[in-house]
Amino acid sequence: MPDIVIEIKGLKTWFKTPKGVSKAVDGVSFSIPKGGTFALVGESGCGKSVTALSIIQLIPEPAGYIAGGNIILNNRDIVPLSEREKRDIRGNNISMIFQEPMTSLNPVFTVGDQIVETIMLHQGKSGAEAKAAAIEMFEKVGLPDPAGIFYEYPHRLSGGMRQRVMIAIALACRPDLLIADEPTTALDVTIQDQIIKLIKELQAEMGTAVLLITHNLALVYQNAETVGVMYAGKMAELAPAKALFRDPMHPYTVKLLRSIPGQEKRGKALDTIRGTVPPATSYPAGCHFSGRCPREMEGCAAIEPPLAERAPGHFAACHLHDPEFMAKPWSKPLRHEPDAMPPLSVPHDKRERLLEVKNLKTHYPVRKGLLKRVVGHVKAVDGIDLVVRKGSTLALVGESGCGKTTAGKSIIQLIRPTSGEIVFKGRELTRVKESELKPVRSLMQIIFQDPYSSLNPRLTIKDTIEEGVRALKTGLDKKGRLDKVTEVLERVGLTADMMWRYPHEFSGGQRQRIGIARALAVDPEFIVCDEAVSALDVSVQAQILNLLKSIQRDFGLSFLFITHDLAVVEYIADEVAVMYAGKIVERGTTEEIFSNPRHDYTKKLLSAIPRLDPGLVSAWKLPDHKPGR
Amino acid sequence: MLTYIIRRILYAVPIILGVNILTAVLFFYVNTPDDMARKILGEKNVTPAAIENWKRDHGYNLPAFLNAGEKGTAKLTQTVFFQKSVPLLWFDFGRSDRNNIDIGNEIRHRMWPSLAISVPMFVIGVVIDLFLAMMLAYYRGTYLDLWGLFLGVAMMSVSTLFYIIGGQYFLGKVLKLFPVSGYDTGLYSAKFIILPVVIGIISTVGSGVRFYRTVFLEEINKDYIRTARAKGLSEGKVLFKHALKNAMIPVLTNVVVSIPFLFYGSLIMETFFAIPGLGNFTIEAIQAQDFAIVRSMVYLGSILYIVGLILTDISYTLVDPRVRFE
Numbered sequence: 001m002p003d004i005v006i007e008i009k010g011l012k013t014w015f016k017t018p019k020g021v022s023k024a025v026d027g028v029s030f031s032i033p034k035g036g037t038f039a040l041v042g043e044s045g046c047g048k049s050v051t052a053l054s055i056i057q058l059i060p061e062p063a064g065y066i067a068g069g070n071i072i073l074n075n076r077d078i079v080p081l082s083e084r085e086k087r088d089i090r091g092n093n094i095s096m097i098f099q100e101p102m103t104s105l106n107p108v109f110t111v112g113d114q115i116v117e118t119i120m121l122h123q124g125k126s127g128a129e130a131k132a133a134a135i136e137m138f139e140k141v142g143l144p145d146p147a148g149i150f151y152e153y154p155h156r157l158s159g160g161m162r163q164r165v166m167i168a169i170a171l172a173c174r175p176d177l178l179i180a181d182e183p184t185t186a187l188d189v190t191i192q193d194q195i196i197k198l199i200k201e202l203q204a205e206m207g208t209a210v211l212l213i214t215h216n217l218a219l220v221y222q223n224a225e226t227v228g229v230m231y232a233g234k235m236a237e238l239a240p241a242k243a244l245f246r247d248p249m250h251p252y253t254v255k256l257l258r259s260i261p262g263q264e265k266r267g268k269a270l271d272t273i274r275g276t277v278p279p280a281t282s283y284p285a286g287c288h289f290s291g292r293c294p295r296e297m298e299g300c301a302a303i304e305p306p307l308a309e310r311a312p313g314h315f316a317a318c319h320l321h322d323p324e325f326m327a328k329p330w331s332k333p334l335r336h337e338p339d340a341m342p343p344l345s346v347p348h349d350k351r352e353r354l355l356e357v358k359n360l361k362t363h364y365p366v367r368k369g370l371l372k373r374v375v376g377h378v379k380a381v382d383g384i385d386l387v388v389r390k391g392s393t394l395a396l397v398g399e400s401g402c403g404k405t406t407a408g409k410s411i412i413q414l415i416r417p418t419s420g421e422i423v424f425k426g427r428e429l430t431r432v433k434e435s436e437l438k439p440v441r442s443l444m445q446i447i448f449q450d451p452y453s454s455l456n457p458r459l460t461i462k463d464t465i466e467e468g469v470r471a472l473k474t475g476l477d478k479k480g481r482l483d484k485v486t487e488v489l490e491r492v493g494l495t496a497d498m499m500w501r502y503p504h505e506f507s508g509g510q511r512q513r514i515g516i517a518r519a520l521a522v523d524p525e526f527i528v529c530d531e532a533v534s535a536l537d538v539s540v541q542a543q544i545l546n547l548l549k550s551i552q553r554d555f556g557l558s559f560l561f562i563t564h565d566l567a568v569v570e571y572i573a574d575e576v577a578v579m580y581a582g583k584i585v586e587r588g589t590t591e592e593i594f595s596n597p598r599h600d601y602t603k604k605l606l607s608a609i610p611r612l613d614p615g616l617v618s619a620w621k622l623p624d625h626k627p628g629r
Numbered sequence: 630m631l632t633y634i635i636r637r638i639l640y641a642v643p644i645i646l647g648v649n650i651l652t653a654v655l656f657f658y659v660n661t662p663d664d665m666a667r668k669i670l671g672e673k674n675v676t677p678a679a680i681e682n683w684k685r686d687h688g689y690n691l692p693a694f695l696n697a698g699e700k701g702t703a704k705l706t707q708t709v710f711f712q713k714s715v716p717l718l719w720f721d722f723g724r725s726d727r728n729n730i731d732i733g734n735e736i737r738h739r740m741w742p743s744l745a746i747s748v749p750m751f752v753i754g755v756v757i758d759l760f761l762a763m764m765l766a767y768y769r770g771t772y773l774d775l776w777g778l779f780l781g782v783a784m785m786s787v788s789t790l791f792y793i794i795g796g797q798y799f800l801g802k803v804l805k806l807f808p809v810s811g812y813d814t815g816l817y818s819a820k821f822i823i824l825p826v827v828i829g830i831i832s833t834v835g836s837g838v839r840f841y842r843t844v845f846l847e848e849i850n851k852d853y854i855r856t857a858r859a860k861g862l863s864e865g866k867v868l869f870k871h872a873l874k875n876a877m878i879p880v881l882t883n884v885v886v887s888i889p890f891l892f893y894g895s896l897i898m899e900t901f902f903a904i905p906g907l908g909n910f911t912i913e914a915i916q917a918q919d920f921a922i923v924r925s926m927v928y929l930g931s932i933l934y935i936v937g938l939i940l941t942d943i944s945y946t947l948v949d950p951r952v953r954f955e
Contacts, residue, residue, distance in 0.1 A: 058858055062770055091861035103852040108874045108950060118860045153950040169860065 004072075005176045005209040006055070006094075007031040011069035013047075013054045015280075016062075022280040024050040026233035027069070029307070030226075032177065032209040039212040039224035039241070043256075043537040045277055047233045048213045052179045055211070056094050057086045074176060092122040095170040099182035101162035105154040112150035115169045122173045137168040141198060160191035167198060174206050181213045188399040189564060193608035196223060215538060217260060218567075218610040221245050229253045232277055232288035235307055239314040245616055249316035249623060251293050257620050258341075259542035261571035263594065264617040269344040269549075270542035270571070276507065287319070294337035295320055295622055299330030320623040333625050344546060346553045348391030348574070354526060354558045355411070357386040360420035362403075362410045380406040381417070382582035386560075387575075388526065391552065393559040395573035395590070397566065397605070403582040408528045408562045412444040413437055424526070442472035445519035449531035451511035455503040462499035465489070465518050472522045488517040492547060509540035516547065520555075528560045533568060545572060566609050570594060578602045630946055630953055637942045641935050645718070648931040653694075653714040656924045662689035662709065668918045669726065687726050687921075688712060713921075722925040727917050732925050736907060742812055743894030743906030745822055750829040751891055755884055758834060762841030767868055769846060777838070784835030793901045796828040810903040825902045829895070844879045848872040877948045885944045886937035893926075893933060 013025040025047045032038040040048045053059050055071055057078065070077045078089060098104045106114060112134060119130040131150070138146035141164040154162055163183065170178055180199060184192035200223065203210050212224055220227055220241060227244045229237040229252065237250040248254045258271035275292045284290045290300040300319060307317040319325040363377040380403040388394045398404045410417040413429055422429045429440060448454040455464055465485045469476060476484065486496040492513040503511060512532065519527050529548065533541045549572065551557060561573055569576060569590065576593040578586045578601065586599040597603045666683040667675050684690040689709055696707040705711055713723060722732035765777045801809035807824040848854065849872055857871045858864075894908035903909070907926070914922035945952045 056859055058855065087861045087863060089861070090859055096859045098852060098856065100852055104856045106853040106857065106871050106875070108948060109871075117862070121861060155951045166856070169856075 003034040004031045005034050005036075005074065006211075007070075007072040008051075008055065009070045009072065011051065011054055011071065012067040013050050013059055013064060014067040015064045017281065019279075020281040023067075023233050023283065024064075024280050025054060026280075026283070028228075028230070028233075028235050029069075030228050030235070030238060032211060032226075034176075034209055035203065035207045036226070037203070037210045037212055037224045039214065039220040039227045040230060041214060041217060041220055041227060041256075042230035042236075043215060043277065043539060045280075046230045047280075048230055049181055051230070052096065052181050052211065052213055055177070056090055056096050056179060058090070058096075088122070091118050091170075091175075092173045093175055094177045094179065095173070095175040096179040096181065097163070097166045097170050097183050099185050101159050101166055101186060104166055105162055107154055110151050110153055111157070111165045112152075115165070115172055118169055119172050133172065134168070137172050138165070140202065141165070141168045141171075142194075143168070159187055160195065163187060163191075163195050164198065167195070167202070171202055171206065171208070175208060177209045177211065178203070179211045179213070182215070183212075184219070185214070185216070189566070190399065190604060190608045192219075193610075196610075216610065217245075217257065217538075218612050221612050222610045229256070232283055233280060234288050234317065235315075236289065236318075237314075237316045238307065239311075239316075243311065243314050245612065246619060247311070247314075248620060249310055249314065249321055250289075250318050251295050251320070251622055252289050254620050254622050255294065256539060258617075259539045260612070261542070261545060261567045262612070262614075262617065263570040264614055265341075265571055267343060267345040268341045269546045271341055272543045272546065273539045287317070294335060295625060296334045297330065297625070298332045298334050299325070299328065300334070303330070318623065320625065326627055331625075331627065336625065337622070339622055344549050344553070346391060346393075346549060348389065348556075350389060350392075352390040353387055354390045354425065355386075355388040355560075356421075356423040357384060357411060358421040358423070359383050359385060360407065360410060360417050360422065362406050362415060362417045379582045381410055383420070384577075384579070384582075384584045386411075386577055386584070386587075388558050388560055389574070390525075390558055391556045392574040393552070393561055393572055395561040395563060395569040395576045396579055397563060397569055397576060398579035399564060399605075402579045404562045404579050405530055407579065408446065408530050408560060411560065412446055412526075412528055413440070414446070438472065442468075442522040443525045444528070445522065445524040445526070446528040446530060447512075447515045447519050447532040449534055451508050451515060451535065454515060455511060457503050460500055460502055461489070461506075461514055464503075464514070465499070465521050468518060469521050484521055485517075488520045489514075491520060491551065492517045493543075507540075508536055509543060512536060512540075512544050513547065516544075516551070520551065524557065526558045526560070528562065530562045531564070532561075534563060534565055541568075548572070566606070578605065633946065633952070634943055637939050641939055644935055645932065648928065648935070649714055649717060650710075652717075652924060652928045652931070653710045655927075656920060657693045657709050657714070660920070661693075665689070665726070665918070665920050713924075717925070717928050723921060725914075725919050726921045727919045732922055735910065735922075736925070736929070739905060739907045739910050740892050740894075741906075742818070742904050743899065743908060744891060745818060746825050746829070746898060746902075746904055746906065747891040747894055749822070750826045751887070753826070754830045754833060754837065757830060758837030758841055759880070761834070761838045762845055763868065763873075765838065765842045766845035766849060766872075767864065769849070778842070781835040781839045781842075784831070785839065786835075787832075789832045789897060792828050792832040793898070796824060796831075797901070800824060800827075810901065812902075812904050821902070821904070825898050825904065829898060840883065841876075841880060844876045845872060848876045851875075874948060878945065881944045881948065882941055885941040886934070888940060889933035889936045890930075893930060 008031065009029050011025055011028045012023065015022040015024055028051055030038060040051060042048055054066060059065065066079055071079050073089065073093060078086065105111065112131065115134040115137060116130045119125055119133050125133065135146045135150055138149055143149050143161060143164050157165065183199065184195050187195060196219065199210065214220060224241045227239060227241045228235050229250065231252050236252045237244065237248065244253065248257055255271055255273045261270060273292055278284065278288065284301045286302045286304050287300045290296055293300065297319060305317045305319045305322065307315050308322065310316050310321040325331055360381055361383050362381040363379050365374040366376045366378055367373060368375045384407060386394065396404045396407060406415065409415045411422055417430055420430060424440060424444065462485050465488065466481050469481050469484050485499055489496055489499055494510065494513055506514065533544050536544060545568065552559060561569070563569060573590045576588060576590050577584050578599065580601045586593065586597065586602045593602065594606065597606055662684050663680055666680040670679055670683060691707055691709050691712065694708055694710050696704050699707045716723065720733065722736065724730060725732055765774045768774050797809045800806045801824060808821055812818055812821050854867060854871060857867045892907065894906040896908040896912055899906045899908035900912050910922065911926045
């Protein structure tokens with residue numbers, strides 16, 4: 001192999017928990033050559049980040065520990081080293097950038113201090129030399145006015161700039177390995193694109209090996225040479241990127257790929273994975289994916305599949321590809337899910353208008369000075385026009401801060417707009433008094449982004465859902481309300497007995513279902529989905545998108561889908577409005593916008609998103625069950 | 630930043646006015662001068678004439694807030710409120726009801742013994758609390774942390790009175806290390822100061838360490854600490870440089886607000902150790918039913934609290950650049 005920088009062999013990172021030993025990483029092996037990019041993908045909780053923290057030796061002790069395996073950096077195993085020796089490696093030979101640029105920098109020190117610290121620590125430079133090196137590094141990562149930024153505090157910089165600072169700190173000592181843990185997830189698409197390009201550029205210049213951790217598969221497709229798919233602490237599949245996307249072998253990889261929304265999947269349901277990831281304290285004895293696998297065989301839950309080479313350079317840990325296993329009697333299929341996804345489309349009348357927004361403006365006053373006088377206005381929404389048709393989905397896209405959330409809230413009158421007209425079912429809303437809005441409130445609902453913080457932790461699910469019903473559907477008595485709660489919970493795929501539980505007892509996907517149930521309970525006709533699926537893992541996101549589409553079909557609902565995720569838009573929206581700096585810059589049907597964008601900003605936005613080749617999608621087939629001879 | 634400080638100080642103006650009015654309502658309306666006179670002259674066998682005499686002698690014979698019998702501004706100025714409460718705004722405390730002493734002068738003299746006890750108790754206490762809390766945070770999750778925490782909870786569960794009486798008995802009476810109570814002038818006061826200071830620190834160390842430890846642990850779990858560790862910094866540097874400066878923000882909230890109160894002394898400590906400070910002054914006034922002194926001290930306490938809050942807001946600008954640049 002050409003110059004292997006880092007080799008991970010059988011890494012096991014375990015945590016002691018009250019429920020037993022949690023095997024977050026349970027035997028993972030891979031290596032990265034000089035200048036190479038290895039991507040680790042998988043859903044949250046599968047062990048990606050723990051793998052990364054193990055490599056940089058930052059597992060939270062004493063609960064977590066490396067239970068086995070080797071981490072070989074430049075031919076030296078770093079697991080048995082002393083804490084002192086490990087410190088010399090961290091930030092110097094191996095460095096890391098994190099997902100949250102907003103919180104990863106220390107708020108009370110200048111960014112200059114924070115990079116100089118690393119340089120002085122590892123390179124023994126004097127203060128003045130380190131400062132010169134730091135400014136050079138800031139220039140390299142494309143920060144404007146590097147000498148001036150040196151004295152800035154993190155809160156004065158934007159998210160993209162902070163991530164550039166993080167990259168500068170990470171690469172200041174020219175490390176052999178850069179670990180990038182979801183480096184772009186918290187950033188806007190156009191910034192994402194710049195950050196990835198920057199990492200690639202500096203990687204080429206310095207010959208750094210990069211371990212890219214992400215759940216964005218399209219990003220991986222375009223940027224990594226080799227990909228490892230992790231599931232429940234194990235490597236399910238490991239292959240060159242192009243081979244993996246052309247011919248995924250492991251059923252988990254196939255399922256994961258097919259749950260990504262996209263234009264090719266319009267009109268069909270997205271693929272989902274049954275059940276949930278088993279807790280790391282109680283994996284099945286055999287294949288960790290057994291129990292959820294669409295092609296499970298009788299022996300799968302008991303016999304562990306080895307990660308074996310099934311094509312040149314293409315490794316998969318699945319018995320389906322093992323002729324020897326397939327010849328055994330326990331290869332009898334236990335489950336056989338179909339390959340094709342059922343159709344899921346929502347027919348609607350293209351002409352009937354449910355909601356019309358005319359020249360809507362929402363301005364916030366800016367107060368300054370000793371007396372906090374109003375010195376100006378933030379024009380969050382500055383004159384937008386929208387039309388939502390009955391039974392259809394309008395997507396409002398744009399970057400963070402463009403005003404799309406304010407627009408959504410203004411439309412359903414959660415914020416009263418400054419001026420403009422909102423006509424809903426023939427009734428103008430902006431001049432209606434708050435007390436008279438009640439009948440309209442039940443027809444317009446909203447689902448929020450964060451399923452963790454938007455449910456009151458002190459209320460049971462029943463109370464949360466019933467509260468809205470009691471306020472807006474005054475005709476119902478106690479029994480009627482309870483029936484309603486039961487009905488909506490069952491409609492969103494939960495069970496009636498769950499209504500007595502509290503939010504913390506549910507997973508992220510379930511909480512988002514509760515959010516949908518809460519909105520549905522008052523029989524709305526129009527729902528604003530404010531980044532409703534953005535915080536979810538791709539397979540859970542697929543389930544929620546399927547659910548949203550099916551309730552839209554069954555109840556004839558109209559959606560305003562506020563999002564920055566263009567793959568979701570491509571999949572679900574009938575029409576798209578692109579928002580930039582408080583104004584709509586382009587409107588049209590989804591096909592028009594995506595195939596023939598006219599405004600420069602739309603073009604920029606579309607070219608910034610990483611994409612999978614459309615041809616690949618049809619090739620994603622579950623492996624056949626071929627009985628051995 | 631200057632506008633920030635000026636605004637904070639301007640905010641205090643209406644609050645101080647409000648406090649002044651509220652104290653006046655409490656002392657002249659809820660508890661009327663008639664009640665005061667009756668209490669001071671003895672509850673039984675008090676003639677209405679004696680009450681009127683007492684009120685006239687002590688300047689309480691005017692109406693509380695509005696004198697309908699006068700004309701023009703005198704309607705407002707010829708009132709108990711204007712004569713007795715408004716001068717508090719420029720710290721004119723007037724004279725005491727019982728023995729006609731100058732309250733302002735008394736406060737100026739009595740604050741020194743209070744400061745002699747409270748300043749060392751506060752400074753040494755905060756340093757010890759922070760140091761122990763850092764140590765527990767450094768050794769978090771180990772037996773040292775566990776036992777330290779256990780001891781802290783145990784110590785804060787015991788009443789202050791137990792520490793005072795136990796300390797006086799054991800260190801003062803049995804071991805004869807320090808005098809049990811009392812005070813002296815100048816440097817001779819040192820031997821009287823040590824015991825209350827030590828006991829004061831011991832009685833608060835449990836809750837202090839527990840609070841600061843929580844603050845540190847919260848900082849330690851933040852993302853920027855992970856970044857600092859990923860740079861290869863030593864754990865000591867991570868804690869004492871990166872975590873400490875951030876932890877100072879909640880710590881200051883807790884600490885700075887109590888700095889003005891150092892003048893005020895401690896009611897319990899000064900009484901038990903017979904320190905002639907302001908705490909003792911207040912207790913004596915309460916026992917003697919001297920409402921002029923009690924009113925002055927209540928008002929002074931409120932003002933010190935407001936000053937404490939302003940100082941806290943200003944101190945944020947020293948440690949938090951996000952406030953400094955606002």
